[in-house]
Amino acid sequence: MSAENRVISQVFEGLNEEQQRAVVTTEGPLLVVAGPGTGKTLTIVRRLAYLVGRGVPPERILAVTFTNRAAREMRERTDTLLGSRGGKVFIGTFHLLGLRIIMESLQRGFSVIDRERQTDILKGLTGGAKKADLMAERISRIKGFIEEIDEETRDVFEAYENTLRNDHLYDFDDLIRVPLAAMEDGTDAESFKRTFSYIMVDEYQDINLAQYRLLRCLVSDEGNICAVGDPDQAIYAFRGADVGNFLNFEKDFPGGLKVTLRQNYRSSKVILGASSDLIGHNTRRMDKELEAVGSKGARITVISAPDEKAEAEAIVREIEARVGGTSHYGLLTGAPGMDFADCPGGFRDFAVIYRTNAQAKALEEVLHRSGIPFQVVGGKGAAGIRMIADHVRRHIEEGQDAADVLGAAECLCGEPSISEDDRASLYQIISAYRSLPPHEALTGVMNELSLLSSGDSFDPRAEALTLMTLHTAKGLEFKVVFIAGVEDGLVPFTLGRGETDMEEERRLLYVGMTRARDDLILTCARNRSLYGRISQSRPSPFLDEISERFVEKRVVRDRVKSPKQRQMKLF
DNA sequence: GCCTCTCTGGTTTTT
């Protein structure tokens, strides 16, 4: 059997009818509506393999994602399927794509600055850290066509742009904007169009105007664009993403096909039913009824606790009940020669998700006392990549030879403190530039490191409970999911005067609920201390949108103060 | 430049 035939025979293995249709529809526009747990990444990767199997040169295929995490997953799965040929497919974030386009076709000898360096520059221009943060946000929105420039911003904006130009720097937004400008009014727009003959875009519901325009420039005359996503999981409107792009796709790229993946392989019927009830209350959507392939499953639990501390304690109790009640976690997780991958109580199977990072505090305190190992994702956590980037930068500043610096970076990949995922990313970057002269390779590596530097700290292998926001949880799944603070004001979030986008908030809760495979527990507190003040809190109105047959309600009663505690109050 | 006091404000976040 030829290599091509071998690939083709593997491509359809285990795919359902809709997934297969998405894979074989290679010509013209294709919209793949992929709800949670419907095998979206699997379908994309198989489609990539199918294209290559059909003889499309891998370097003419583009697969864009939003996050490095998604790109890395896609890369790994493609390489498994295609081997070395997969390496030639461009798989990466929008920003990496922009960076490569600039380096290959427009300009060399520039550096990419991350958000931190951007605010450093702005600090000098505005004279205040807080102002600089605000200004960085605004400049980013202006460059992304999300906001118009106003009079009070103009001076700082121009000064900032001058600084970048003089020092040959590009910020993240430039990585989209510069190639876009070259393509939209450049004479060689046609040559860009011919670079990729097949384009796939992941999470299409989250693209913003700049990214949309960039895509339009890249799509060839044959119109081979495959957009994959789920309008019900659009949760980034606040940073300029526009679900409209997804909803308008068919009008936008006429003559195409729409495939809806309906089989959900992740969640129990109950969890999917409850989630569908909720999202059914949105109006701006594409109607799609998902079907749970799995078993019925237990009812979802809604727990009302007196306050956020009791809420956290209730969560701990639920976890302990599921791990089998042992309190010797250290012993359990550290037991040599034992494999907990299939143990129904491994802590990596649990996640606690919330709307705001501030909620993590109460949870952390209670968890800490319980001895349950946990990892908090996001917030501020700096990742290992950052350490390497700093290290390399220091070498450069010391004026070391470019080749030596690269060697040092490669050495650092072997550091035990670097996580498996980071190591894979680093190794990949370094090997991508290995064939270039050291100096060029070094700038390339540094620039790509900048794109990774904020990194996400989620380690799926850690034997620990995961704490994260609803936003960060997107794309992940866990056996047991807790959503804490399902209260009016938190989910949906309302901030004083600010008008709340109820549909977006509903989608956010939908994303959270659909992370769960077997067990879903929604918790709320009747009193929550916010900014030092204890305020009464009502359950989320979204809970009323879930059919009662899916729900089991539990109430944790108010703490009865012991006489001793009452006495204490006197002093 | 550093310490301390007072004030302010406080979603979600990737690259």
Add this chain to the structure above:
DNA sequence: CCAGAGAGGC
């Protein structure tokens, strides 16, 4: 309530 910024004293 509490982190982080700005003011002001030394």
